[in-house]
Amino acid sequence: MVGDKKLYNVAFGLAVFTIVYNLAEGLLATYLGFEGESLALFGFGTDSFIEVISGLGIGHMVTRIQRHPGSKRDEFERTALRITGFAFYILVAGLVISSFYNIWTGHQPITTFWGVVISGVSILVMWALVLWKRRVGKQLQSDPILADANCTLVCVYMSVILLVSSGLYEWLGIPYVDSIGTLGLAYFAFNEGRECFQKANSDRYCGCD
Template identity: 30%
Template sequence: MPGLELDLITNTTKSDSNTTPDRSAILRRGLRLEYLSVGWNLVEGGIAIGAGLVAASVALIGFGVDSFVESASASVIVWRIISENRNKMKPDKILSIEKQAQKLVAISLLIFGLFLLFESISSLAAREQPDVSQIGMILAVLSICVMWWIARSIRQVGKQLHSHAIEADATQTLACWWMSISLLIGLGLNATFGWWWADPLAGIVISILMLREARNAWNGQDCCNL
């Protein structure tokens, strides 16, 4: 990633009076956002998996697993930010940690995507009809409201730091937002019309999206725009 390396060198070699305070402030904001992301997703994941098991909803269970994967991804970015902020590292060291963090984010996306794809196809083939889950629908609405803001805020930090790893994490958060919409549609169609297949179909669509984002994150590509 030559462009990333050049940006890192440029940012780090400017005068400390002009750049160091700004970058440190951005790092602190990024850290707060990632802590928020970890906390929110742990709570969300626990509720979603519990509600999914009760309702036999593969989409809800998959949504909960995604929340835990998102927490793991955010934890990787916490490590990346703390490593730079505490050690005041040189550009080449920042770049090395950046690449490691980005690979770990990609792996977490891949694991979740494959898991959800398998579970969704299995549920569709078995014609498993989930029960109505009002808790799941309320959770999806809350997630739609929260995850959009978190994704945009994290992506802004990633752009300011010229960090593809942080931007990839924002992409995963945005994918979680899309999944919240898909989850709400699937649960809503099942509750309103009894369309049981809407639940696993929503899972398949999101799993394909996640696998694509895993590939892009691994290759260091900018996955999507917010």
């Protein structure tokens, strides 16, 4: 159907936009996080790079279900999920170790101002993507696209953690809040990694909720 084809094109376009946005966000966040010595912002940016890998799998998935409705997850998607899962687990280890090291040494960021800015923009963009993906998924009655929308919602949660931790430090100077925020990001990254491996070993789509 022409209508369905248009909707699938929109879904693919959203996947491409997600990839491009996360790439830009990752570059900006890691650079500013490094310059400002904010572990939370740096970790947030690194997570964005991992989401790029995930986005490639999502784009492939949309193309697959458009061409073959009802088909099961293929090897490309499973491989992308496993790579993404490993990357999340490596990120979690790095964030946890670095957080406790910063707490032990008493290290504090120079500034977390850019964490506030980037997280605020991310919340708006990611929430818009969630709503748009849900709308397309419901119109197509597509569980895979709706599941992707739920996973995008996790990015909103992580952005909120960055916003709160960065804001509390920038405006109130609360010690260790940047490291605590980083541990919050690690928690969600761990869940995302586990979810990736679960989906790679099955044909289910729902999750991240």
